[in-house]
Amino acid sequence: MTPMRATRQREHVLERLGQAPTPLSAQELFVDLRAAGTPVALATVYRQLQGLAEEGVADRLVRDTGEVAFRLCASGHHHHLICDSCGRVEEVRDCRLDRWASHLASEHGFRDVAHAAEFHGTCQDCG
Numbered sequence: 763m764t765p766m767r768a769t770r771q772r773e774h775v776l777e778r779l780g781q782a783p784t785p786l787s788a789q790e791l792f793v794d795l796r797a798a799g800t801p802v803a804l805a806t807v808y809r810q811l812q813g814l815a816e817e818g819v820a821d822r823l824v825r826d827t828g829e830v831a832f833r834l835c836a837s838g839h840h841h842h843l844i845c846d847s848c849g850r851v852e853e854v855r856d857c858r859l860d861r862w863a864s865h866l867a868s869e870h871g872f873r874d875v876a877h878a879a880e881f882h883g884t885c886q887d888c889g
Contacts, residue, residue, distance in 0.1 A: 774800045775810045776819075776834070784849035785823050785831035823851065823880065841879040847888035854881070 778794055779786065786794070792807045811832045814820035821835040823842065836853055843852040859877055867875035 771800075771802050771806050772810050772813075774802065775807065775814070779814075779820060779832060779834045782833065785821075785833040785851060787825075787829050787831045791832070821851075841881065843881045843883065843885075845885035845888055846882050847884050850885050850887070 774795055775791065778791060778798075788804065788808045788811050791811070792802065792804045795802050795807065811820060815822045815832065818837060819834065820832045821842065823831050823833065823844065825831055826846070833851060838855070839857060841854045841857060841859075843854055844850070859879060863875055863877045867873060
């Protein structure tokens with residue numbers, strides 16, 4: 763996929779996501795950007811977040827409400843530990859699911875199977 767072109771709006775979205783302590787929904791990001799005086803449309807925020815997720819620059823996380831939130835992520839395969847109390851997210855690179863996913867795929871006649879996992883719990887700070 764070709765990366766989206768660099769625009770001022772994209773830079774504002776990237777900057778704010780990088781500063782956020784927890785993942786942000788498009789609506790939350792839009793409100794933050796507008797409060798900071800950034801002239802941006804909600805549709806632009808959605809488009810930028812979608813592009814960043816497709817490029818692998820941002821992770822898409824689904825909240826209990828079904829709302830999608832985004833955060834900047836490191837490149838490469840990883841999973842997430844998510845605190846249900848404060849929203850803190852930790853990236854987990856130790857993937858022990860690969861062998862199981864391959865076995866499961868083979869058992870059911872699938873190939874080229876990818877996976878993503880989110881683990882929810884309570885972080886030690888929320889205790």
